[in-house]
Amino acid sequence: MELSEALTFDPSDPGFLADPYPTLNRLRETAPVFYDPGHHRWFISRHEDVRSCLRDRRLGRNFRHVMSPEEIGVPPLDPRWQAFWDSERWSLLWLEPPDHTRIRKLVAAAFTPRSVEALREPAHELAREVLEPLAEAGEMELLYDYAQPYSIAVICRMLGVPLDRHRDLLDWSHRMVKMYEFDVPVEAATAANRAAAEFRDYVRELIGERRTNPQADMVTGLVEARVDGSRLSDDEIVSTVIVLLNAGHEATVNTLGNGMLAFARQPEQWRRVVDGVVSPLAAGEEMIRFDPPLQLFERWVLTEDFAIRGEPIPRGSKIAMLFGAANRDPRVFERPDEFDVARENAAQHIGFGGGIHVCIGAPLARIELEAGVEALRRSWRDLHVVEEPRRTGAFVIWGLDGLRLARS
Ligand code: HEM
Numbered sequence: 001m002e003l004s005e006a007l008t009f010d011p012s013d014p015g016f017l018a019d020p021y022p023t024l025n026r027l028r029e030t031a032p033v034f035y036d037p038g039h040h041r042w043f044i045s046r047h048e049d050v051r052s053c054l055r056d057r058r059l060g061r062n063f064r065h066v067m068s069p070e071e072i073g074v075p076p077l078d079p080r081w082q083a084f085w086d087s088e089r090w091s092l093l094w095l096e097p098p099d100h101t102r103i104r105k106l107v108a109a110a111f112t113p114r115s116v117e118a119l120r121e122p123a124h125e126l127a128r129e130v131l132e133p134l135a136e137a138g139e140m141e142l143l144y145d146y147a148q149p150y151s152i153a154v155i156c157r158m159l160g161v162p163l164d165r166h167r168d169l170l171d172w173s174h175r176m177v178k179m180y181e182f183d184v185p186v187e188a189a190t191a192a193n194r195a196a197a198e199f200r201d202y203v204r205e206l207i208g209e210r211r212t213n214p215q216a217d218m219v220t221g222l223v224e225a226r227v228d229g230s231r232l233s234d235d236e237i238v239s240t241v242i243v244l245l246n247a248g249h250e251a252t253v254n255t256l257g258n259g260m261l262a263f264a265r266q267p268e269q270w271r272r273v274v275d276g277v278v279s280p281l282a283a284g285e286e287m288i289r290f291d292p293p294l295q296l297f298e299r300w301v302l303t304e305d306f307a308i309r310g311e312p313i314p315r316g317s318k319i320a321m322l323f324g325a326a327n328r329d330p331r332v333f334e335r336p337d338e339f340d341v342a343r344e345n346a347a348q349h350i351g352f353g354g355g356i357h358v359c360i361g362a363p364l365a366r367i368e369l370e371a372g373v374e375a376l377r378r379s380w381r382d383l384h385v386v387e388e389p390r391r392t393g394a395f396v397i398w399g400l401d402g403l404r405l406a407r408s
Pocket residue numbers: 054061092093094104155243244247248249251252255288293294297298350351352353354356357358359360361362364365
């Protein structure tokens with residue numbers, strides 16, 4: 001591909017979505033920093049650059065604490081999707097310091113090594129429990145039958161959210177995360193907004209219940225927490241619970257889907273895990289590196305002095321970091337397009353981000369992936385794809401529509 005072709009990068013093009021890596025690779029090699037006027041974004045694709053942008057305090061996930069939308073020519077938030085904006089308002093992913101520091105400190109208190117470690121055994125048990133009946137059947141749709149119920153059960157266990165509405169939780173989350181894609185169609189935004197309203201009502205009810213009937217769980221912890229002498233507001237608790245529930249399963253589920261597809265296509269790699277040559281923990285890192293469940297994260301330029309690779313980028317600009325491109329940077333990973341579960345430096349992937357927004361759930365995600373793969377390794381020693389899976393059509397939240405697997 002010529003440079004000019006690479007510069008017309010379109011993340012909604014079906015050809016691109018069928019296999020984005022050839023384009024991402026060419027972009028990274030030919031135009032590592034480029035401005036796309038169509039999408040009004042600067043795309044960054046090399047590992048070193050993405051890593052440094054994630055840690056650069058001149059960039060923020062939000063700009064509203066230092067600039068107004070009018071100042072930088074950004075349209076105001078569309079009032080039609082107010083319930084969605086309300087649900088995001090206090091999400092860690094929407095905040096910058098000092099609010100981000102305050103809320104993150106509270107959430108971090110629940111993600112201590114000890115409390116995450118306490119979920120290890122339950123994660124293994126839940127994985128085995130969900131998988132057992134499927135193993136007997138000999139065929140399953142990996143996402144719907146296994147990864148989703150398993151992953152949502154783990155995060156609900158951590159938060160203290162009952163499992164009776166787990167399909168609603170998945171449905172709300174799936175509809176809401178569509179708002180993170182480029183060019184969201186009106187129907188998708190309407191559905192996301194409705195999901196956010198329902199989700200908020202549900203969490204508000206839960207908060208009320210925990211207030212009258214406290215439990216030893218994280219929702220109660222957030223209700224009772226005090227930072228610098230004051231409590232969190234209900235809106236802050238609602239956003240925090242929603243971001244934990246949504247972030248707590250979407251990426252893990254898609255890592256299992258993307259990763260198990262890679263294994264089904266390269267049975268010799270699965271054999272290494274099944275035979276115990278490579279641990280499920282190590283395999284999890286390569287699954288995230290090879291086909292990350294989150295392909296793109298954005299930052300706003302907050303200062304006048306920002307430049308990357310000598311290219312000045314004006315204040316108020318939007319930067320889009322391409323994780324899949326960075327994870328296949330040959331400057332960091334040898335033979336980056338190969339899925340190699342024994343890769344020694346797989347954990348240098350960008351998959352969990354970096355800087356102040358680095359994934360707070362990464363230690364839990366690692367345990368979940370390890371337990372999830374371990375259970376599969378034991379009962380699905382030989383597996384194959386029953387029908388060629390389809391992608392969801394979204395790029396940012398990168399996953400499969402489903403993955404039908406059978407035992408050979
Ligand atoms: C394989 C699984 C996962 C991947 C690849 C992943 C990836 C990420 C990434 C890249 C970010 C940073 C976004 C940015 O910098 O703009 C992030 C943030 C976050 N993740 Fe994860 N995540 C995973 C699992 C989880 C789990 C299991 C939880 C919850 C228990 C979780 C909760 C969060 C939260 C709350 C944030 C926001 C942190 C902040 O803004 O301060 N994630 N995740």
